[in-house]
Amino acid sequence: MGLAASAAATEAHELEPVLVTAPAERRTDALALDLPTGMGSRLGLTPQQTPAALYLLTSEQMQERGQRSTQEALESAPGVVSGQCFGFTCVSLRGFSGALQTPFLFDGLRYPGLAMSPRGTFVYDRIEVIKGPSSVLHGLGSVAGAVNFVTRPADGQEERQLLLATDSWQNHNLGLGLGGAWSPELAYRFDFNAIEAERGSSGWVDRTAYRYVHAVGELAWRINPRLRLSLSAQKLKDEGEWYFGTPLVDGRLDERVRERNYNVSDSHMRKRAEWLRLNLHYDISSQLRLRNETYANEEWRSWRNAEVHRFNPQTGRVDLSDFMHIVHDQALLGNRTELSAEHPLLGLPNRFVLGFDWSRNRHQRASNTPFAAPAVSVDFFHPQPPPFVSTSPFLPVRRTVLDQQAWFAENLLSLTDTWRLSLSARHDRIDLDSYDLRLGSHFDRHWSANSWRVGTLWDLSPGLTLYAQVARAFEPPAQVVTLTPAQRHFDLTQARQTELGFKGQLPNGRGEVTLALFDIVRNNILTRDPMQPGQTIQIGQQSSQGMEFDLLWRLSPHLTLGLNGTRLNAQFDRFIESVGGAAVSRAGLLPPDTPESVTKLYARWQASDTLQLHASLRHVGARSANNANTVWLPSYTTMNLSLAWWVGQGEWALHLRNVFDERYLSRSYGGGAQALLGEPRALELSYTVHF
DSSP: HHHHHHHHHHHHHSSSSOOOOOOOOOOOSSSSSOOOOOOSSSSSOOGGGGSSSSEEEEHHHHHHOOOOBHHHTTTTTOOOEEEETTEEEEETTBOOOTTTTHHHHHHBBBSSOOOOOBBBBBTEEEEEESSSSSHHHHOOSSSSSSEEEEEOOOOSOOOOEEEEEEEOOEEEEEEEEEESSSSSEEEEEEEEEEEEEESOOSSSSSSEEEEEEEEEEEEEEETTTTEEEEEEEEEEEEOOOOOOOEOOOOOOOOOOGGGOSOOOOTTTTEEEEEEEEEEEESSSSSSEEEEEEEEEEEEEEEEEEEEEEEETTTEEEEEEEEEEEEEEEEEEEEEEEEEEEOBBBBTTTEEEEEEEEEEEEEEEEEEOOTTTOEEEEESSSSSOHHHHHHHHOOOOEEEEEEEEEEEEEEEEEEEESSSEEEEEEEEEEEEEEETHHHHEEEEEEEEEEEEEEEEEEEEEEEEEEEEEEEEEEEOOOGGGOOOOOGGTOOOEEEEEEEEEEEEEEEGGGEEEEEEEEEEEEEHHHHHHHHEEETSEEEEEEEEEEEEEEEEEEHHHHHHHHEEEEEEEEEEEEEEEEEEEEEEOOOOOOOOTTTOEEEEEEEOOOOEEEEEEEEEEEEOOOOEEETTTSSSSEEEEEEEEEEEEEEETTTEEEEEEETTOOOOOOEEGGGGGGGEEEOOOOOOEEEEEEOO
């Protein structure tokens, strides 16, 4: 919703105070181009009004497609491939697949470094994916894009929802959602999701049981027609046995060990996160608005695993190594203030926002570094994994305090009724203090960067918009909260993107379409010194060019077809590895876990008022498993089917995933020595009722 519309709504509220008017029903057979979002803009623009490629997946769409996990949901977005990596969800997007290049946000908030990735989808109102460099909006570390998980707001709508689901992995899923208003001024919202399964923590092999609990609540108080205050909190807990992949033999999977887990017998990955947010919205006037958000986050993560499982051709056994016990404990406190306005500029309609963001992140790490352990091997076909063992003591390692300040501004100027100019800028300053808790030493570091985006939009017709943008973004060269003394001299890496595209409605409301062409270059990345391979320097460069598309076509009021995907060319432009002490160039090669083609075809058929069918077919191209491109993960195609029928206020649904039981590798690990297997065929039965 634009500022003018918001002003009109505010004046209406002055006549009859209510919390929030109920929004129109969201369609599941649409690309949500008209849904306001804060992901691609601070001005509350819709994807149609934003000069960037955005993808929104609503809770209704996730329910209809049976997408109970965030990994499943993310792969609805064009060109996105997700997978587990060392306890987090890693995303391949626009030719980049590093864990730090596609950060996760919670309700628009993020912090430097790794963010805990959620597992279930029930508590979310929508998931937003913005493509390309986005640090101009969300801070350092957003080269390939960013993903935002948006919880359901306390908007005063009366709702009682219950979800019960179980599947062939003994995956039991419970969801409860409650919303409403205690008075015209006070609204509430509470959502709870609990999942427990015998398999699926990070793969569908032996010993991958897990438990997941996520609770979210919000209270919203309309103090007067101009002032609104809300307090929200969420708590997330995820713990399970872990799987780091199956050893490959000569770069290939041996089907005879399809269900084997070679990790230690007492492996675990445990995560806890808590968020607390206080939001203030104040309409200073019909054209000037203030928003202030104070937030706090505490997060704790623990790993205890043998992470590398390498097949030994000399012995025919699997050698286990990297016995790691690591604990991260961090606390984040921050505040973001935004002042937005609608005011003519040179006599032309104009909207702008100016803001300041401050945060402090205190991160402490303990581990058994240098991870020494006795040599251990297990039988390839019938492994009897040992318990975790290490000859290195588990002790505190490093405490890092990260202070970040940022000024940001965004402006949208309507040059004509059909032509708009979008300008965004952000200045980030980061101060790091790092303390070695074992040696008693200390170092500090300061970074600053200016990110920006210049875009333009041209309405070719009332429902079709052509756009173009140029953007620059920055990210740290390594995990900033665990930065070591050897890494402290590294500068920020820089990414530049050029994007051209269009988005809008097909004639006669028969569907929607989006298309984006992009060119991204990321330089100053870490690489080996060609003259001294033992030294790491910053002269590397990586690039990606390609196109993304998303087409939704309503053949009739009952039948909708969709097709989306990406085609790209990604490569290392300058990158050197040390191989046996020698410098080896990887220039021109494909970065690992980066498919250059992804395509998804889907169909939705509303057979009757009480019966609906949904089908999807997804193809992911071959990916390299290492920098040398000597090990490859084969391409794969999976098919999902869903059947839903309504009985009274409830919906019964059957979801069949991977119909043809495709055996595929989802992501590499250990430089191509092992790879994680995707989900085999699975059947889920669910019941959702609104009461």
